[in-house]
Amino acid sequence: MEPFKTLKGIVTLLDLPDVDTDQIIPKQFLKRIERTGFGQFLFYDWRFIDGEGLKPDFEMNAPRYQGASILVARANFGCGSSREHAPWALLDYGFRCIIAPSFADIFYNNCFKNGILPVCLSESDVETLFTRVRQTPGYTLSVDLEKQEIRSDDGLRFAIEIDPFRRDCLQKGLDDIGLTVAQQDKIAQYEAKRAAIVGAAL
C-alpha cells in the first residue's frame, strides 16, 4: 500500500447524499479477478451515456475537474455493499482523499486498506467547500496527514479527525495482515484456550 503523507490536488464534487457502492462501481464490472483497472468504470451509469461517451451534465465530467485527486461528497457516502471494488475504482481513477459529512462503516474501513484517506467534516464545512469549489475553477486543497489538517489557498483550514492508529498505518503504508501475523503467538494461545472450552463446536 502506498503511504499517505501529504497531498495537494484538484477538488471535484459529487452533490448527492447516500451514494451507494452500486453507483460507485456497478455490479457488471465486479467480475474481474484483479484489483486494478476499475477506474474506467467509476460512477459508470452516471458518468457515461451507454456507448456514447461522457454525460455532459454530470458535474465531475467538466473539463475543469479533470485530474482531481480529492472528492467532496455528501452524507452517508459509500453505503450498501461491502465491495472493495468501490475504493479500488476511486483510487484507480485518481482519488486519494474523500471528504464528506459521514461515511458508511464498511466503505470507510475499506478506504484505509487501500491508502485512501476518508475525512469527515461537518455539514456546514462541506457546504462551504461546495460553494468555494464551484466559484473557483482549478480549486485545490492541501491535505497534511502529519499535522492532521486540510488547507486551501483562500484561507480555509479544517482539522482532520482520525484514529491515531489508522493515521499511523496510512502514513507508513503498513500492511494490516503483516501486523496481525506478527501476533501469531497470541493467536495460537487463544486457539488453544478456546479449543479447551468450546471443543468441537469451534
Next chain:
Amino acid sequence: MAKTLFEKIWEGHVVHEEAGKPSLIYIDRHLVHEVTSPQAFEGLRMAKRPVRQPALTFATMDHNVPTTDRSQPIRDQISAKQIETLTNNCRDFDITLYDLKSPHHGIVHVIGPELGLTLPGLTVVCGDSHTSTHGAFGALAFGIGTSEVEHVLATQCLQQSRPKTLLIEIAGERAQGVEAKDIILYIIGQIGTHGGSGSVIEYAGEAVRALSMEERMTVCNMSIEAGARAGLIAPDETTYAYLKGRDYAPDDYEAACKDWSTLPTDTGATFDKRFHFDITALAPQVTWGTNPGQVVSVDGRVPLPAEMADENARKSAARALEYMGLKENTPIEDIAIDHVFIGSCTNSRIEDLRRAAQVAKDKRVASSVNAMVVPGSFAVKQQAEAEGLDRIFKEAGFEWRESGCSMCLAMNPDSLKPGERCASTSNRNFEGRQGQGGRTHLVSPTMAAAAALAGHFVDVRE
C-alpha cells in the same frame, strides 16, 4: 456487571488488545463467495501465506451464477472465469466448497444457517454486507471487504474497533398479512439509512420473540440497510429448535444449549442508544424511492418531497421520484409493475415461499407481469418441490428457478431493462441494482405474489 449479548460475544473473542489500537478479534466462521474473494487469494499467493484455519472457512458461488438449466456451460466467459477461480482457490487452499453440483449449494447467507454453520455466540464474517443475516442466531456477524477476507484467511482474526450498541425494542402483535419484512422496512424508514451507523443493533421485545428463525433472519439481514455493522437477536428455544440436528450443530447439543442460554443480554445492561417501536397498527410496506428508508404503507401515497423538513431528504426524494418515474401523491396501489422477483437472502427461504404460494394458489399472474421465484438454496428448492409449491407457482405463471442471488443484484442474466418496474423481495432498491435503469420496489413475499397477480400493488390484508 450486567452485559449485553454483544459485549459477551465481543469479550469472548478478543485475542489481543492494546491501548490506542483496534482489538484483534478471533473469527469462528468465514464464508466466502466468488465475487469478493479472488483478489484475497491472489494476495495470499503473492505474500506466500497459507490459510491459517482452512476448516473454519466455507465457500460457495452464488452472486454470479445462472439460475436456469445448470447442465449447460456458463455462457458469460468472465463469470465462468470467476467461478472457476473460486473452485481452484478452494482446491489449492483446502477449503470446503459447495459448488453448483453440491446438494448444499445456495446463497451464502441461506446455506450458513441451513447447515448449522451459524451458531449462537460465534463470530461470523463474509465478504458481503448482508452477513448481518446470521445475527438472527445471536452470532456476531458482519460484512467485510476483500482486504479483510485476505486478513481472515491468513490469520483467522480481524482488527476491529469496538462498535457502539443500539437496542431496538419492538412491542405489539402484528396484524394478519404483516411480515418480518414489513417490520424491518418500517424500522429503516423510521431511523433512516444511517440510523444504525457505527453500531451493532440488538432487536428485542415481544414482537421479536414471536418471530420464527427465518423471520429473524429477514430482520437481521436488513440491519446493514440501516447503516449498522451488525444485527443481533438473543438465542432462545426457537433458535435451539431450528439448529437441532443440522449438519454442523454441536454433538453434545444439550451442553451447547446450556452454554447458549448464558448469552442473552443481562437485565440492567446498558446500550449506547435505544429505540422503541410498536407494530400493532403496522401495515404492509412498499418502498417508493432508491434507498430502503424511502418507504410507505401500502395504503399510503408516494410522498411530496416539498413537505420534507430535511433538505437532504428533500433532494434525495426528488431525485428518487425522477429515477423511479413516479409522480408525487400517487396512491401506492395505483403503481403498475412489470416484474416480480421472489428471492434473495432476505426472503427466499421455505417459509417465504410457502406464504407466497398460498397467495398464488389457483390464481394467474397478470398478463403484463413477468414473475419469477428463485429459491435461496438447493435444499429450499427441494423442500418446496416436495411440498408441491413449485407446481403452484408454475401453474400460476411464475418461473421456477435454480438457487442463487439472481435478480437481487442482477450480475447474472436475470435483470431488468431500463424503465422496467419490479416488486422485489430483496433488500436494495438502489439505482440500477436490478439492472441499469430498472426500478425496484421492496416488499414482502406475500405482497410480491399479490402484486404479480394484480399487475399492481395491492394490500394483502384485504
